Amino acid sequence: MAPSAIDPAPLHSDRDGQALEDLSDNIDTVNLLKAQLKKERHMLEKSQFDADKDKTQFRQYEDACDRVKDFYREQHEKQTVAYNLKARNDFKSKTRAEMSIWQAIEKLNTLIDESDPDTSLSQIEHLLQSAEAIRRDGKPRWMQLTGLIHDLGKLLFFYGAEGQWDVVGDTFPVGCAFDERIIYPDTFKANPDHDHPIYGTKNGIYTPGCGLDNVMLSWGHDEYLYHIVKDQSTLPAEALAMIRYHSFYPWHSAGAYMEFMNEHDQKMLEAVRAFNPYDLYSKSDDVPSVETLKPYYLELIDEFFPNKIIRW
């Protein structure tokens, strides 16, 4: 007998059971896809390269506060060839501290960077913001770690620096003429090297094509950390360049000093430029939760630093 309209269809046949199972599998798949879509949309919205993020609001040095202007006036006056030779010598002559990368991150947290017009967050937050932005965009693990550690050289401040002028801020070559594309170029007039018979000339002590490895950049957190990471990690050349040149804005962003580059530097310039937005524009992201992120990054550190304790 055919089932009447009000009789529910019998569900216990094997065929019906299978159909029901298939249906619920399909619903699961749809839900999974929906969740994934939502996550991807969120990631896209958070991407550093989101078109509606106003990048023109960063690095506005003309409108910067006196703290920033005073910082650069002092730095541009005091970063000389003589000072750089002395700082590099001091650096090689001793180990300043021994501690893990995470301990270093925590120690750095008490520093407020006087050169930075764009962030009011602490250093640990800036490091995590950079790393998280790189991770969110699906970049390789070595680059995420580079984001996490790139400013750890600021630890120098606690180990015999003369102030912040020899630790933070943009970098530039010493030993040749100071380029107009460095921020606050006029402040170099007070630098003793400005009118030096050799250091004051266009190429100074360098020759075109000599390679940036042979060009002495102003001493600070980039150069210091570069040497430490080069000797004590397995991070690739691109990571080392990102660390060493991330503050060299006159070069990677303004196009100055290109004549000193060699072939290797051309490749490294691409890497440094790829890194820069994560350093700069992540400063406006949400404040990251240190405790939640810590386990992920501790594992990442172990992957590229064979020894837990680093000689700083």
Ligand SMILES: O[C@H]1[C@H](O)[C@@H](O)[C@H](O)[C@@H](O)[C@H]1O
């Ligand atoms: O003020 C900032 C800050 O000190 C950064 O760490 C440095 O990399 C930048 O070049 C500089 O502009």
Ligand SMILES: [Fe+2]
């Ligand atoms: Fe930096």
Ligand SMILES: [Fe+2]
């Ligand atoms: Fe930074």
